Amino acid sequence: MSSLNSSNFFIGDIPVRGKTILAPMDGYSDSPFRQITRKLGSAASITEFVNTMEVVSRNTIYEERCSFQPSERPIGIQLFDNNPERIIRGAEIIVNKWNPDWIDINMGCSISRVANRGAGVGLLKDPHLVAEIISGLTGRLSVPITAKIRLGWDNESINFLEIGKILQDNGAAMITLHARTGKQLFSGNPNWDAIALLKQTLQIPVIGNGDINAVSEIKSMLDYTGCDAVMIGRAALQNPWIFAGYNVDEIPLLLFQEICLEHLSLMKSFYGDSRGCILFRKHAKKYLSHTSLEKYLIRDLLTTSDPDLFTEKFTNLIISTDKLI
Ligand SMILES: Cc1cc2nc3c(=O)[nH]c(=O)nc-3n(C[C@H](O)[C@H](O)[C@H](O)COP(=O)(O)O)c2cc1C
Structure with missing residues (x-):
């Protein structure tokens, strides 16, 4: 490249x-x-x-x-x-x-x-x-x-x-x-x-x-x-x-994790915590489609409205990812 x-x-x-x-x-x-x-x-x-x-x-x-x-x-x-x-x-x-x-x-x-x-x-x-x-x-x-x-x-x-x-x-x-x-x-x-x-x-x-x-x-x-x-x-x-x-099948895991977390953080600073997390949902859904997480975990995240809880759940899901699909 x-x-x-x-x-x-x-x-x-x-x-x-x-x-x-x-x-x-x-x-x-x-x-x-x-x-x-x-x-x-x-x-x-x-x-x-x-x-x-x-x-x-x-x-x-x-x-x-x-x-x-x-x-x-x-x-x-x-x-x-x-x-x-x-x-x-x-x-x-x-x-x-x-x-x-x-x-x-x-x-x-x-x-x-x-x-x-x-x-x-x-x-x-x-x-x-x-x-x-x-x-x-x-x-x-x-x-x-x-x-x-x-x-x-x-x-x-x-x-x-x-x-x-x-x-x-x-x-x-x-x-x-x-x-x-x-x-x-x-x-x-x-x-x-x-x-x-x-x-x-x-x-x-x-x-x-x-x-x-x-x-x-x-x-x-x-x-x-x-x-x-x-x-x-x-x-x-x-x-x-x-x-x-x-x-999609070549993304380095560490770069994946870094970018996902940085994107959420930028969304919160740009739009404010609450709106930033809500607007980030559509990106989170796409990013998490590269993981083998169970669907119910993703659904749980995407219906979490409290920004601190959303951030905690998303961060945990991302850092516990050990393989991308
Ligand atoms: C959700 C969405 C929003 C778009 N909004 C704009 C826009 O604001 N301005 C624009 O010039 N094109 C817009 N487009 C068109 C894209 O810039 C691009 O021309 C189109 O998606 C084709 O490229 P792609 O096949 O790589 O997606 C939009 C496309 C999508 C899917």
């Missing part, structure tokens, strides 16, 4: 050292998880998406999503919206207050409340609007602007090449392609030929994304598509150690 992590590419003038990046994931890629994955080898960080409607209305609910530690840098804050003025205003507020290394625009989210109002993957239906948003952002902001796209809205409107050129021509500094259409959601296979074509067509860095589940697949995607780095989402939830070059 070290050779994979030695080369650089640049987002604008920001160097990125490494070939794997944690995907932005609503509800998961928060500051604690980004700290964990960055430590394990993710080359950069991107926040969960932030709704710029909330930013401009000064609804402070979004602020938790923008907060990060220096160790997570280089970091992009991801925004979604379909209104150029609002997204530019929101980006300015965020850059002034949080000082991220870049701003990423979500053009891939397919959930209906986002896509049906023309944001997320809905933007791909309107290339002129994409141009207006990106040229407005690159004209007004001093940090690089990047975008995360899909192949198109649906099979009948595949336009990632057109969108890619528009993004580049309007000053975008990097594109991530989740190589499926919006309508596909997560079904079917990602189209690696599309990633290769986008990379061949553009001069700015292209990040490939979709269904990377094992360490060997990272190199396969890099070699096949020529992309500058690979973005990993769902597989990293199950196995953040993939960024250190370990498949």
Whole structure:
């Protein structure tokens, strides 16, 4: 893995050292998880998406999503919206207050409340609007602007090449392609030929994304598509150690234990003890699936609401693990 992590590419003038990046994931890629994955080898960080409607209305609910530690840098804050003025205003507020290394625009989210109002993957239906948003952002902001796209809205409107050129021509500094259409959601296979074509067509860095589940697949995607780095989402939830070059069945026990306990501790400091433990349950469930613990012990842990008791039980389960499956 070290050779994979030695080369650089640049987002604008920001160097990125490494070939794997944690995907932005609503509800998961928060500051604690980004700290964990960055430590394990993710080359950069991107926040969960932030709704710029909330930013401009000064609804402070979004602020938790923008907060990060220096160790997570280089970091992009991801925004979604379909209104150029609002997204530019929101980006300015965020850059002034949080000082991220870049701003990423979500053009891939397919959930209906986002896509049906023309944001997320809905933007791909309107290339002129994409141009207006990106040229407005690159004209007004001093940090690089990047975008995360899909192949198109649906099979009948595949336009990632057109969108890619528009993004580049309007000053975008990097594109991530989740190589499926919006309508596909997560079904079917990602189209690696599309990633290769986008990379061949553009001069700015292209990040490939979709269904990377094992360490060997990272190199396969890099070699096949020529992309500058690979973005990993769902597989990293199950196995953040993939960024250190370990498949699920290869995770060193001591590193497993260290990371599980550190993740819980980061969650408690970020969200407070009670909320941190509750939000950690979904991670605990995934981590404990690598152990041979009886199901009733896991169930008991996941229904424990007292944070001190939860911490004690989780710690005991983790340190008594002597074998991973
Ligand atoms: C629970 C979940 C939340 C997601 N939230 C976001 C998001 O906030 N922004 C975004 O660009 N993509 C989001 N995605 C899409 C991922 O970034 C990624 O493109 C997708 O999961 C495909 O990569 P994978 O096959 O490695 O998981 C999300 C995906 C999942 C599973």
